[in-house]
Amino acid sequence: MSILVVAEHDNRELKPATLNAVTCAMEIASYLENPAIHLLVAGHDCAAVANAGAAIAGMGKVIQTDAAFLAQQLPENMAPLLRELAGDYSHILAPASTTGKNFMPRLAALLDVAQISDVSAVESADTFVRPIYAGNALATVQSSDQVKVITVRSTAFDTAETDSDRVPITSFEFCLEQDLSRFVSENLSVSERPELTSASVVISGGRGMQNGENFMMLEKIADKLNAAVGASRAAVDAGFVPNDMQVGQTGKIVAPDLYIAVGISGAIQHLAGMKDSKVIVAINKDAEAPIFQVADFGLVADLFKALPELEQAL
C-alpha cells in the first residue's frame, strides 16, 4: 500500500515539518509490503515546492495540484481534494501544524474515519503513540480504519534526507467551486530569525519579562546564538509579544538542541511544548519554580541582571 504525505508550504518554500512527516511515513512503510510514499503539493504557483519535494530521499513521486483556489489551502478545498486521492492510500499524513490540524479532521470526517492527532511514535502500520493530557501521558492507539488519517508531531521525528536524484512530478487536476469560505487577508509576522519550530536554539520569555520592550534582551542573545524567540502564554496574553510565539500545549511544540526559559514558571501547559528539548536552561529568580524540575541547568537569578551578563559571555 502507499502512503500520502501532504506537504507543508507557503507556495514558495517547502517547510521542514514536511521532512519530519516523511520520516514518520517511512517508519510506517517499514511495516508494509511494497510501500510507496507520495508527496502531495497542493497550492498555487507552487512548482518550486514540488521541485524541492522531488528531492526528498525515499519519495516515490510528487503529485502537484496547482490552482488559484488552493493558494491558502483552506480546509473547505483541501479536504475534498484529499478525499479524491484517498482511494489509493492506506495512510494520509500531514504535519500537526495549524494548517494540517485544520484540514485533516475535515478529511477524516468526509471519509467517515477517525483522525489520529499528533502522532509521536509508530509501533506498527496500525498502532501509534500520541501525547494526551498536555503530555502528562502517552496513549498507544490502534486503528482499524481503511485509511488512517494522521497528523505528525514534527519534533518527534528526524528530518528526512534530501538527495540529488529527483523523482517524477505528476500533476493532478482538481476543480471545486464553493462559497462556504473565502480567504480575506493574512497578517504574517516577518522575522529574520529561524522559525520557532525548526530552530536548533530557542530562547523564550515569560511574564517575568515585564513588558514587550524587555524582549529586546532576548533578541540580542538570540542574534548571537542564531536562535528563535518564543514566549509563554502569560507573556502573549499580556500583549508583550504576538501569539505565534506561544510555546505550549496550545501553542507551538518545539524540541531544539537548546531551550532557554527566562522568567517562565514552568506550568504543565508550557512544559508540554518544550520538555522534549535536548538541553533545557531555566533562568528564574524563584528557586521553587517548577521549571527547575525539567531544567538540565538552572540559574536562580534576577533575569535583568543575568541576561546582560549572558549576552556579554557569548
Next chain:
Amino acid sequence: MKILVAVKRVLDANVKVRVKADGSGMELANAKMAMNPFCEIAVEQAVRMKEAGQAEEIIAVSMGPEACQEQLRTALALGCDRGILVTADGEIAPLQVAKMLRELVEREGAGLVILGKQSIDSDNNQVGQMLAALAGMGQGTFACGAELADGRILVTREIDGGEQTVSLELPAVVTTDLRLNEPRYASLPNIMKAKRKPVEQLTPVDLNVEMDSNLKTLRVSPPAERAAGIVVQSVEELVGKLRNEARVI
C-alpha cells in the same frame, strides 16, 4: 439566529494527574472536573453575540456521563438559555461527538456552532472540523476574532505564521482559541436562575449515532522522566557548561 455551543467536561486544568498503574487510563476518581477552558471561551462568545442582539437563543450541548449536568448548569448560569445532555459512558471519539452534534444542529436549525478548539484531556483538536465537514459548513478554527457581517461571519484565526481572516457563509462552525475573549464568572443570582432552565436528556440512539470507534486506546503510559539537572551558580558557569559539557553553543 440560534447558536449551539458544545461544552465538554474535563479534568480541571490545574490538577496534575497520573497514569493508572495498570495503564488503562488516568487516575480520575475524585479528581476535580471542570468545563474545558476553550469551551468557556465558546460560551462567552455566544453570550456576547446574544447581548449584542445578534442571536435569540443559545443552546449548550454536552456529551458524556450524567455528571456533565454540572458543566451544563455552568453554561446556563453564564447566559445559555437551555441545555442538551447526551448521556454516554466512557470516552466518546471525536467523530462520534461530531455526528451527534450534526444531528442536533439540524434539529435545532442552528445558524452558528461554537466549540473549543481542543479538549485539554484528549488533546484531539478535531470535533469542530469534523462537524463542519459532516454538516457541509465552513469552518473558522482557532478563532481570536469573530464578527457577523452581511449574512456571513468573519473569523480571524491564529495560525503558525501570524493571523488569517476568512469569511464564512452561515451557518458555520467556529472553534475558539485562547485570546478570543476573557470569559466572565457566573453571578450568584444567575447560578440560582440556571437551576430552573431546561435541560433535555438524550441518548446516542435518539440521535441515530453508532458509538463504536475504529480507533482503540490499547494502553496509556507515563512519559519518560527527565533526569535531574543541576543548579549553576553564575552565568559564567552556565556558559561553560553549555560550551564544554552539553556542547550546544
